[in-house]
Amino acid sequence: MxxxxxxxxxxxxxxxxxxxxxxxxxxxxxxxxxxxxxxxxxxxxxxxxxxSKKVVQSRILERAKESVPTLLKKVNECGYSDSRLERALGLAPHTINRWKQGTQVSAAAIALSRFVSILPELTLVAEAGFDESYARAAILKKTVDKIKAVDSSVRSFYLNTDVFKAAGIVAFNNAASNEKAELSSFAQPALMEV
Structure with a gap:
């Protein structure tokens, strides 16, 4: 001592x-x-x-495993059933149910649950065969829709030309008159190849 x-x-x-x-x-x-x-x-x-680090790491892993049912329930509440997730992600039948019961929960299951709970639209991307162009457009559209649902002053725009495609959102200081447009700090227009 x-x-x-x-x-x-x-x-x-x-x-x-x-x-x-x-x-x-x-x-x-x-x-x-x-x-x-x-x-x-x-x-x-x-x-x-x-x-000891081993004891703490073990408790961290247990907490992460305990969070999986809640995360998957959040995905279900967005309209994605367990069987739909399993089909889209190529998982064996009843895998999601086993995870919800706390069995066979691996680090990969934890990570996948975290990703899909944050962006449930990743299921749409998987159902579309992980097409990169579709993925970008679908995730952008869903994100813009979520922001618009929270803030009615937000307007979205999409530009599609032979040279480039662009999409983004604009928030107005005065939604009624739309006199002064200002780019939103949380989602500025993004130029991207779609």
Whole structure:
């Protein structure tokens, strides 16, 4: 056990137990227990030890696995059934159901659940055979539709010429008069090959 401050060699120290919050994407955070040496003379806080990385990583993985049913339920609420997801993504029948029950949940299942819960329209892309042009257009259209549903002042535009295709959204300061147009900071017009 430590008896002196590692910074100033003072014996006027206290060992404090504390917790650190570790973020797990799209899941509940995990608490990690840590020990800190606090020096009352130089006011240093030195991290001494904490729970083993294996224990913490195991809890992070458990939280991620626990989040899968909630993520998949969110996809179902967007109109995509389990069987439709399985067909589109080439998964074996009942795979989604097993994941929802907490069995056979791999790192790939966690990642796929996260992606599809954030962008359920990826299912449309899979159903279209992962055609890149279709994927870009479908995701852009769905994203614009989502933004327009939240903010009625948003207007979308699509430009299709022989030279290039462009799409984006514009938000107006005064939606009634549309006098001053201003590009939205969260989704500026994007030039892209579609």
């Amino acid at each position: 430590i008896t002196k401050c590692p910074v100033c060699d003072s014996e006027n120290i206290e060992i404090k137990k504390d917790f650190r919050t570790l973020i797990v994407p799209l899941a509940e955070p995990v608490q990690q227990e840590i020990s800190v040496c606090h020096c009352n003379d130089c006011m240093s806080d030195i991290l001494l030890d904490s729970e």
